[in-house]
Amino acid sequence: MKRLRNPRTGIDQGDVMVFAEFEDNGAMWTGSGKRERRKSVQFNEPFAAPPAVQLSMSLWDMDSSVPIRAELVAETITATGFEIVFRTWADSRIARLRASWMAIGELPFEDDWDVE
Numbered sequence: 001m002k003r004l005r006n007p008r009t010g011i012d013q014g015d016v017m018v019f020a021e022f023e024d025n026g027a028m029w030t031g032s033g034k035r036e037r038r039k040s041v042q043f044n045e046p047f048a049a050p051p052a053v054q055l056s057m058s059l060w061d062m063d064s065s066v067p068i069r070a071e072l073v074a075e076t077i078t079a080t081g082f083e084i085v086f087r088t089w090a091d092s093r094i095a096r097l098r099a100s101w102m103a104i105g106e107l108p109f110e111d112d113w114d115v116e
Contacts, residue, residue, distance in 0.1 A: 022095035051105025063093035
């Protein structure tokens, strides 16, 4: 977790292998139609509230003989983590995918207190 000079803002980041299916002929590589893979990610430290999460593909190994159709999104974002969701459809063939992520948000602060 990186802390900015403002102690209430934090940045966490990582790089995650979402799937690799070419070696065992998994559905992302051999299938067709709608397909989806999810990968849970836990932050190194919890945020005070759900942060903004940015994703990018850091490795994509795809068959070039058919059109590449893909969606990469962050879902179920909480203060402690989120899910990387990769979707493809039709005849796209994806051998493996790795995603880089960065989360930016408010951190808990030692002077915070909760009145119920």
